[in-house]
Amino acid sequence: MASVARQKGSDFYYAFYRVPVGIGENGETRWKLLKKSTRKLKYDDAMVEAKALETNARAKAGAGDIKAKQYLRILEDAHGNALKGTLNQATATAYLSRIMEIAIGLPLVSYTIESWFREWLGYKSSINRSAGTIVRYTGVVESFLNTLSQERRASPLGTLGMNELVAFQKANKEAGKSSTTVNLAIKTLSMALNRALELGLIKTNPAKGFDKVTSSKMKKDVFEPGQVAKLRDTASGDWKGVILFGYYTGMRLGDITGLSWSNVDIQCEWLTFVDRKTSKQLQIPLHPMVTRYLKEQVRPSDNSAVFPSVHGKATSGRSGLSTSFATIMRNAGISGKQIKAGGVEGRSRNTLTFHSLRHSFTSALANAGVPAETRQKITGHLDNKTHQIYTHHDKQTLKNAVDLIPTI
Structure with a gap:
């Protein structure tokens, strides 16, 4: 991003910005730092001019062409791995992360089913939830993960399906757990998935809209x-x-x-x-x-x-x-x-x-x-x-x- 600063001997602000000048051996972008007077005396005016200078310079340097070449190199690598039979979930995610880093400057954030639920537990602990609540949340998460194979636990979060949540709910019912316990378990998982939805990590929450398990409520007696x-x-x-x-x-x-x-x-x-x-x-x-x-x-x-x-x-x-x-x-x-x-x-x-x-x-x-x-x-x-x-x-x-x- 462009920045501005005054230079000794001048009343004007100078703009500092980078432009791409090529691609390195490992596919990384090579940059050159440029400096140019904005001919502006006020900081805000100088920043506007600096951003305009940066945009024009990058367009002339062919930044779009450089990115396109980088994308093409990544896709060629992926194609080569696919022909060899070595393209799998992990390498595909790595390729996608590289593309995201070129496009927006940040790598792709991806979670497996297990890593996300554990991340969510850590998040809940950090916002001062009571110890008892965290123990309950942890129990639900561990119980759910235990219903999944190691392969599924290591699968992308977005692949989690409603069928797996239904199976978890059914297992809890068949174990004789109360309707309140069964419903709270699904609600807990839904909270974690809602958080993932808010962060754009998944497109839909597979736990949303679950029918609550009902049972005849036990009437509590009172002490005389x-x-x-x-x-x-x-x-x-x-x-x-x-x-x-x-x-x-x-x-x-x-x-x-x-x-x-x-x-x-x-x-x-x-x-x-x-x-x-x-x-x-x-x-x-x-x-x-x-x-x-x-x-x-x-x-x-x-x-x-x-x-x-x-x-x-x-x-x-x-x-x-x-x-x-x-x-x-x-x-x-x-x-x-x-x-x-x-x-x-x-x-x-x-x-x-x-x-x-x-x-x-x-x-x-x-x-x-x-x-x-x-x-x-x-x-x-x-x-x-x-x-x-x-x-x-x-x-x-x-x-x-x-x-x-x-x-x-």
């Missing part, structure tokens, strides 16, 4: 107040507080165990935190039972965890917090209905889990006569796109609503 009391009494250490939080705030397990004391305002009896699922800031009033529990705890510093023994631990998995809660339920003699899943990988599901405390919280509010809109505000379901900012009147209304839940 007496059962919640029994769970609290059976639990030990931080789990007592975690269970109280689940029942009296409706928070999800991961959000509760991730709390620090900076989230808590005991004096005003309010809790402020960012919901990990929605990335939305929520404010929840504290029930007197929760406030009493917090006042009995040691608060080393604002940055300290409210529940240090479970803070930062995974909620899922064999040694996860959900499994620990299931053990507390079993020790308390409480069990829900077991729904047996089909397939090899499908999990049997219980109608009572820690998440049932969230439903129990909503149910307790409803039983106390709290309007649906107020319940939605407290649980964060009213508007998933904006942060809630409450007036003093709003806060008092919500606090009064939570206080209606009976103590256990």
Whole structure:
């Protein structure tokens, strides 16, 4: 690209630009640097003149002819390889990359199916997605790639077909995975392919427009107040507080165990935190039972965890917090209905889990006569796109609503 600069002894800007003068032994373009006065005193005027000088000089030098000769040499090489039977996907891509570099100055960016999905995972990690989300994305990508042969994984991204995604979806269904898990897997792959589409790496997204897998949704049961009391009494250490939080705030397990004391305002009896699922800031009033529990705890510093023994631990998995809660339920003699899943990988599901405390919280509010809109505000379901900012009147209304839940 042309540039301009002042020269000693002259008031005018001089233009500097390159013109092609031939082709080197390896097919590369050979250039010559030229300098010429623009006879302009202002920078902007000089740049306009410099670009015009460069365009005219390149036209006279036959830049188009030089590029045409370079293209012809590449095509002749490709033809020679084709006759020898050595033209394959890799060499064809290399030839195309050389043509692109001559045409626009940049080599062709190409991805295999595997390299693109791994590139996308790295991109998602770089934009501060939560660790749990990245683990889920990685699991889906690895599972999908394992359904492909090594040859297909090394094939160009643009060759990925809907049939391969259908086969992946079918395999997940036959393994007994829930409809939610199956649909999330396809959605994850579609997100990666949409990104490739945005960058012009593929022409269409083969995962777009997939029909969602449907199944009869398992209805979650709720805990009765007496059962919640029994769970609290059976639990030990931080789990007592975690269970109280689940029942009296409706928070999800991961959000509760991730709390620090900076989230808590005991004096005003309010809790402020960012919901990990929605990335939305929520404010929840504290029930007197929760406030009493917090006042009995040691608060080393604002940055300290409210529940240090479970803070930062995974909620899922064999040694996860959900499994620990299931053990507390079993020790308390409480069990829900077991729904047996089909397939090899499908999990049997219980109608009572820690998440049932969230439903129990909503149910307790409803039983106390709290309007649906107020319940939605407290649980964060009213508007998933904006942060809630409450007036003093709003806060008092919500606090009064939570206080209606009976103590256990």
